[in-house]
Amino acid sequence: MPEENPNHAPALSVTGLCREYARGASRVRALDGVTLAVGRGEFLALVGASGSGKSTLLNLMAGLDRPTAGSIVAEGRDLAALSSDELAHYRNAVVGMVFQAFNLLPRMTLEENVELPLRLAGCEPARRAELVRAALARVGLESRAAHRPGELSGGEQQRGAIARALVLRPRILLADEPTGNLDSRTALEILDLMNELRRDSGATIVMVTHEQHLAERYAGRIARLRDGRLESLDVRA
Amino acid sequence: MRGGDLARLALRNLREARLRNALTTVGIAVGAASLVAMLSVGVGLQHFARRRLARAGLFNSIVVTRKMNLRGYGRAYRFGKTAAGAPTRPLDQAARLQLEHLPGVLAVYPQVRFLSLVRYAGKSYTTLIAGVPPAARSGGSFSGLIGKYYSSPDAAQAILQMKFARVLNPHPRQLLGKTLTLRYAERQPLPARPGSGGAAGFAIIPKTQPLRIVGLAPRAPVFGLSGFFRGRVFLPQQLAEHLQIAQYSSLRDLVNGQGKGRNYGNLNVVTRGPGRVLPVEQAIKKMGFRAFSLMDATRRLRLVFALFDLLLGIFGSLALTVASLGIVNTLAMALLERRREIGILKALGAADGVVQRLFLAEAAVMGVVGGLAGVLLGRLLAALLNWGTNDYLARRHLPHVSIAQVPWWLGLGALAFALAVSLLAGWYPARRAARLDPVEALRYE
Ligand SMILES: Nc1ncnc2c1ncn2[C@@H]1O[C@H](COP(=O)(O)OP(=O)(O)O)[C@@H](O)[C@H]1O
Ligand SMILES: [Mg+2]
Numbered sequence: 001m002p003e004e005n006p007n008h009a010p011a012l013s014v015t016g017l018c019r020e021y022a023r024g025a026s027r028v029r030a031l032d033g034v035t036l037a038v039g040r041g042e043f044l045a046l047v048g049a050s051g052s053g054k055s056t057l058l059n060l061m062a063g064l065d066r067p068t069a070g071s072i073v074a075e076g077r078d079l080a081a082l083s084s085d086e087l088a089h090y091r092n093a094v095v096g097m098v099f100q101a102f103n104l105l106p107r108m109t110l111e112e113n114v115e116l117p118l119r120l121a122g123c124e125p126a127r128r129a130e131l132v133r134a135a136l137a138r139v140g141l142e143s144r145a146a147h148r149p150g151e152l153s154g155g156e157q158q159r160g161a162i163a164r165a166l167v168l169r170p171r172i173l174l175a176d177e178p179t180g181n182l183d184s185r186t187a188l189e190i191l192d193l194m195n196e197l198r199r200d201s202g203a204t205i206v207m208v209t210h211e212q213h214l215a216e217r218y219a220g221r222i223a224r225l226r227d228g229r230l231e232s233l234d235v236r237a
Numbered sequence: 238m239r240g241g242d243l244a245r246l247a248l249r250n251l252r253e254a255r256l257r258n259a260l261t262t263v264g265i266a267v268g269a270a271s272l273v274a275m276l277s278v279g280v281g282l283q284h285f286a287r288r289r290l291a292r293a294g295l296f297n298s299i300v301v302t303r304k305m306n307l308r309g310y311g312r313a314y315r316f317g318k319t320a321a322g323a324p325t326r327p328l329d330q331a332a333r334l335q336l337e338h339l340p341g342v343l344a345v346y347p348q349v350r351f352l353s354l355v356r357y358a359g360k361s362y363t364t365l366i367a368g369v370p371p372a373a374r375s376g377g378s379f380s381g382l383i384g385k386y387y388s389s390p391d392a393a394q395a396i397l398q399m400k401f402a403r404v405l406n407p408h409p410r411q412l413l414g415k416t417l418t419l420r421y422a423e424r425q426p427l428p429a430r431p432g433s434g435g436a437a438g439f440a441i442i443p444k445t446q447p448l449r450i451v452g453l454a455p456r457a458p459v460f461g462l463s464g465f466f467r468g469r470v471f472l473p474q475q476l477a478e479h480l481q482i483a484q485y486s487s488l489r490d491l492v493n494g495q496g497k498g499r500n501y502g503n504l505n506v507v508t509r510g511p512g513r514v515l516p517v518e519q520a521i522k523k524m525g526f527r528a529f530s531l532m533d534a535t536r537r538l539r540l541v542f543a544l545f546d547l548l549l550g551i552f553g554s555l556a557l558t559v560a561s562l563g564i565v566n567t568l569a570m571a572l573l574e575r576r577r578e579i580g581i582l583k584a585l586g587a588a589d590g591v592v593q594r595l596f597l598a599e600a601a602v603m604g605v606v607g608g609l610a611g612v613l614l615g616r617l618l619a620a621l622l623n624w625g626t627n628d629y630l631a632r633r634h635l636p637h638v639s640i641a642q643v644p645w646w647l648g649l650g651a652l653a654f655a656l657a658v659s660l661l662a663g664w665y666p667a668r669r670a671a672r673l674d675p676v677e678a679l680r681y682e
Contacts, residue, residue: 064584064675085588092586103581103679107253119242120586164585 009076010037011172011204012061017070019056019228030056032228033070038204040171043195045219046208053228054208055176061206062095062174063087075171092120096165096173096203098194100180102157104149104164110136111145114164121168135163139193155186159193166197173198175207179214187211191218238591247598254571261560261567262607268560269611269655272553273648274618277641279546281619284642286538296511297343299518299530301336301504303328326525328501336506339520341513346370347501349477354420355470357405364401366419367468368477370505373458384413384452391475396452401469412450419446419470421480446480448472557655560607561662564600568666571599572673579670580678593671600663601656608655612648619643 019031031053038044046054059065060072063079072079075094082090091097104113114135118128136142139159149157158178165173173194179187195218198205209215215222216236224231251258287296304325326332336345349368354361371390373379379386379396387394395417402409405417422441454471472480506528508517514530521528572579579592587595619641626640 059676062584064679085590088583088586088588088591090586091584097584099679103577103584105578105581107249116582117585119246120238120582120591122239 009040010073011040011042011075012036012038012206013073014057014061015071015073017057017060017072018068019053019060019065020068029228031060031067034225034228034230035070036223036230036233038206040204041198041202042221043198043205043207043219045215045222046206046225047210047212047215047222048225048231050210052225054225056228057225058174058176058206058208061172062097063090092117093168094171096168096170098158098161098165098173098175098178100177102149102154102161102181104157104160106149109146109148110141110152110160110163113149113160114167117164117168131167135167136160138166138197139163153186154182155189158182158186158190162190162193162197166201166203169201169203171203173203173205175205177208177210179209179211187214194218238587238594243591243594243598244602246595247602250571250575250595251599251602254567254574257567257570258603261563262603262610264560264563265557265603265607265655265659266610266614268553268557268658269608269651270614270618271556272550272654273612273615273643273651274622274641275549275553276546276647276651277615277619277643278622279542279549280644280647281623281640281642283542283546285638285640286542296531297508297514299506299508299514299521299528301328301506301521302502302527302529304525304527328504328526332524332526333501333504335524336504336521339506339517341508341510341517342506343509344370344507345504346474346507347478347504349472349474349480350468351421353470355417356420357415357417361420362401362404364469365467366421366470366472366477368474369396369458369471370474370507379452379454379458381455382452383410383455384450386452387473388451390473391479392473393446393448393476394451394473395448396454396471397450398469398471399453399455402450402453409453412453415450416447417450417470419448419480420444421446554654557658561658564603564659564662565666567603568596568600568663569669572596572666572670575670576673576678579673580675583673583675584679589671592673593667596667596670597660597663600659600667604656604659605652607659608652611655612643612651615651616643616648 014034014036017031017034018029021028021030034053034057046057048054056065060067060079061074063074063082067080074090077090077094079087079090104110105116108116111132114132115128118131123131132145133142136145139162141156141159141163144152144156144160149160152160158181162178175194178194179190182190191214194205194207197203207215207219220236222232222234222236224234333345333347336342346368349366351366352363353366355364355366356362369387374386382396384396387396397405397409397412399409402412406412421444427440448470458471506517506521508514511532514532518528518530518532582592582595622641623639627637630636630638
């Protein structure tokens with residue numbers, strides 16, 4: 001099932017990326033000179049021990065955080081050069097994010113959750129309804145539109161989160177341990193769904209996971225981090 | 238994000254922590270209500286005082302008198318010479334016409350008041366007669382009048398003061414339509430002797446004037462600065478003037494050798510509103526007369542009221558300011574509770590400004606809802622205050638008074654103030670929310 005997708009212009013290009021945190025007087029290097037390119041339409045898995053810097057790298061790619069040093073070029077944009085508002089627009093229009101904790105707003109219905117990125121984009125209400133319906137249909141949750149997240153199973157919540165991440169048809173999907181809270185069968189369902197969507201839309205996926213077998217099953221390449229450094233970059237045959 | 242979406246999101250967030258937000262909003266409402274209620278009393282009292290004084294004609298009246306030639310007297314005394322000062326301008330018919338034509342002047346009339354003999358039912362009474370200027374009626378001087386007002390400005394009709402009417406007849410209403418007779422002295426100048434300057438003097442000729450009693454004034458009417466409140470029998474101004482009473486100022490004119498035509502001891506000038514008093518007063522002084530108005534006293538009164546309003550406003554605002562601390566607290570708590578939500582919104586592409594506006598919108602909704610409720614509550618308090626006061630006054634048979642008033646500008650101002658205070662209070666939590674680090678907020682524990 002893994003696919004080899006040789007890329008010409010990478011979707012994401014990371015060069016000498018560093019991210020330091022101040023912890024009291026000392027400084028912690030969460031990311032220490034990572035250089036990596038992710039091709040268009042590629043499915044890249046980020047693996048490594050807990051605390052190795054996977055989430056830090058993903059958040060930098062998402063434009064939620066800014067690097068201490070190095071550069072990230074995403075879909076032709078140098079993220080370091082973007083203003084705070086431009087970065088917000090990048091997160092809205094170019095990137096879709098999926099989290100381990102699903103992160104649906106608990107007081108809103110599924111429908112309203114999926115509508116949020118469209119609202120933030122300033123989309124017209126009529127078009128919003130249409131896009132929300134399509135996205136929910138795509139993940140098989142039309143019948144759950146009016147439910148609140150608390151009334152949904154973990155798998156359904158994550159499918160809802162995927163619908164929300166994809167409703168604006170982003171070029172890049174970033175997922176931080178998306179199956180971490182799911183049983184293994186549901187995990188496979190979710191990753192199948194993500195992979196299908198990637199093939200349909202040609203979007204790029206970067207997924208953090210600590211489950212080696214899932215990485216091997218779905219990812220084209222596996223990047224292994226260790227203490228903030230890129231330890232290995234395996235291409236799956 | 239669209240404005241409507243922002244408002245809808247804010248409303249939806251407010252519905253979540255319902256009790257807390259409701260209490261905060263009630264706090265704002267109570268603050269706004271106290272502001273409205275306090276200031277309504279200020280407005281009401283001020284309105285009451287101003288209307289009372291304006292009704293009495295005090296605010297648009299000027300009393301004009303002739304200048305006294307004190308310098309002349311001084312010299313005469315010191316050097317033992319006869320009076321030598323420049324003659325001052327007499328307050329005569331020409332002056333009256335000129336005064337009437339000054340811009341902003343509504344009416345000019347002399348104060349006519351004199352003691353006279355009145356005969357009714359075979360008995361004679363010595364009493365004070367007063368002329369009533371036409372403006373007095375619209376000014377409300379005769380509120381509560383029993384019977385009718387004069388049919389014309391020179392009608393041979395009289396309105397009696399109630400006390401005097403009771404002296405004439407223990408059942409005063411029976412006097413209406415009856416006639417009483419005024420016996421008065423008319424001054425007639427004697428022909429000038431050849432060679433002398435002015436009139437040589439005047440003869441006093443007794444005359445009578447029948448007067449139909451048309452009305453009874455239960456309260457002593459008040460009007461203008463000099464007033465006619467001590468009068469017992471009130472005549473229309475023109476009639477009173479026409480009677481050409483030998484007022485004591487004419488004697489002085491005679492002595493001064495200026496007894497030609499009609500001379501007035503003083504003239505009341507009524508302006509077309511309090512705003513015209515100062516310019517008219519200046520013009521009168523330029524004409525060479527003395528002028529006196531209550532404008533100075535009024536100014537001081539206004540200052541007192543301004544200070545009073547300020548004080549009430551400070552107390553009122555204090556409550557609203559305390560209430561605004563509730564907003565700070567509520568939004569700061571919301572910020573703590575909604576860290577994750579803010580992180581999610583940012584991850585989905587909300588700019589810092591959007592997050593800030595969302596929090597400010599929540600503060601604004603609390604401010605507007607609380608402000609509206611507060612204005613209504615304030616009106617209710619004002620109404621209760623009026624009700625209570627008037628209940629008290631009614632028990633003592635005193636007239637109705639609107640002690641607290643909420644004009645539209647007070648309601649609107651309080652609403653705007655509540656909104657402004659809320660936005661100010663929401664600003665800091667909103668700023669904190671906008672600056673929240675999304676990675677920190679989204680960290681999975
Ligand atoms: N805000 C922070 N302040 C201090 N240290 C941090 C912060 N965020 C992450 N770190 C540290 O950076 C390292 C990498 O963290 P992270 O990227 O979350 O690891 P992973 O996702 O691979 O488990 C860890 O050692 C972590 O403790
Ligand atoms: Mg992590």
